[in-house]
Amino acid sequence: MSYHESDATGAEESVCRYGASKMWFRGPKRLLVKPYVACVGGNETFGRFVESPYPAILEQRLEKQCVNFGSLFSGADALARDPEIPNLMGGAEVCVLQLPPVLNQTNRFYRVHPRRNDRVLEATADLVALYPELDFADVHFVRHLTSRLAEIADARFEVVAAELRQAWGRALRKVLGSANNRVLLLWLDWDRSTMADPSYRGLTDPVQITQEMIDELSDVCAATLRLVVRPSGASDDLEDMLFGTLQQPMAEYMIGPATHREIAQNVMSAICDLE
Template sequence: MNFQSVLATGLNYREYRWGRSRQVFRGPKPNLKKPYIACIGGSETYGRFAQEPWPVQLEDHFGHVCANWGTPGAGASFFLKDPVLLEACSNARACVIAVMGAHVVSNRLYSVYTRRNLRLRTVSPMLQALYPEVEFSQFRFVHNMLIALHRVSEDRFAVVELEMRQAWLARMRELMTDIETPKILFWFSDSSPDDPDRMQPSIAREMAPPFVDRAMIDELRPYADIYVEYVASAEAADGPRIPGLKPPRVARRCPSHVMHYEAAQLLSDPLSRLLGLSLM
């Protein structure tokens, strides 16, 4: 089936359940009896609205099985909570860890659900005291809460931002330490980590991975064997998506088909160097 026919009929993600929690992942289900590369991350790795996400295209380009364990909305804790998945990542020849958002990590101010990291579970007395005028029960999703808190007080939001930064760094360090195989830290976005708007809640939704900037990446880089940064051109960012039943504006928040293709190409060479292999 070509891209135009898929565009007309929608996507089949061929999802399957696997891991300790029987989490749903995008297919095809990888054959882990062969040497493989583990690919983890959030929605951008899963490939929402993309016919062939970058792990699939990397497999075609690189010639190794690439297990796509990206999960929509996932943060670092999602993978830390599943020992079966962590072990599979450690057993891979290498693991590509796509940078995930900072807002979907539980911290001292609020917590998220273990498997649905985008959803707000509880807020702490500390956050309630910081924003006594806010009715927190109205929020189901973390990002909506953050937008509201920023609008109430930018000064007080600096406390929230600092807590998100510290919690994200702690969990990402833990994840990268626990995965005992060569690792690539991968920035995959249509915006640079240097963009000053990345930490603005009303804008961050459109700037995956949200609430992560250059300073945070620089602190994390020593835990990876290689850091690869892909920032899409305007042309690539405007490339086609497959919205299916969703409106185009929702699909626009996810990487285009061209971005996935270019990302796989960019990853192939450093991955081959990391493993001492020649590209096919």
Template structure:
């Protein structure tokens, strides 16, 4: 994306924007990165995208410390819930959760609840460590974040300046990937990512929130 929403926000409000986005990152990537935290603490304000609860290490499994979409290992608690499942077959969290859901909906809900609990703790910790006015950006209705919902974000509203909801929309177009550049094998994944029209809409929402809260 030549002009993602952070660059567009910079144009709209006249403040330099530093885009610290990392591919396949979750809360843990940023919470444990001293360089990122140092940059964030020097900012006028921070826009923190709400990333999926499934990408946080929790009481049932651990994820890669930087590429948080990667499944590392199951805990004894998860092995007890699914004693017949071979966890060596999983490399990605999405694949793991899909199999857990198919195996037992009841046990899957236990795992989902634990993911949300760990995510909320991690988000609150990250916002505290940033220690700057923070807008939390939520992009609902994506397959990438099936465990994230508005109820989970309610406690976050007390810890940040505002939760900015930026619904993904194709603006009436049948082609969600219009204006995007990607390899043929990446077409399916690209459909879940914001295209240029969506980035423009997100930038408008963020800029409006920054102005209305006296941040710009």
């Protein structure tokens, strides 16, 4: 199945589903032939506006089927709740799991959409009680919500941050616990110097993944690969991406083809080290 967009907004991108999953993954749909490598993740794994995301490049270099289970706007919540993810990961010889953002998950302070985990469905009674002076009626995205909370800059935000870190860890443990194979955690960390540019503040999450959070998952994964990446708008990658005129602002926030090639090379080396 595909979704289609006009020339003004961009080229067609193919999406598909596997088994009982409710998530839309990067297409075209593949026949899963064992042994295969499962590449699970969000926007970067999906590779929006990129003809050959890193799973496709990895397949060429490993000479082994590498299936792209990247799903746009997904997070820890979608991965932990989806009924098919355990089967897709469990059937693979090796899994590459792109670490999801800390913000994109349901927790005791807000609920997110079950598949588009970047969208807030509602603030809970706990959040309203914690921030009685705020009106959450016009807040629809998790980064907008948490940024508003962080701007107040008092001890209350650390309560929210601690809840998000704990919920993230629980969700990832559930996902990793269902994968009866070797899992390589892929930590794509935005370049700090780029994030200092006001043009890219929209990529900066008030609560970010830390090494301590990764260390707490070390007993349920085979290895972790941390790569520092830059959005295409801050590099020479933008001109090699596929997007329509109205999509350029979104494309500038995505990683480009050169970065996908770099990720594939590093992931290949990390997988070879597991053998």
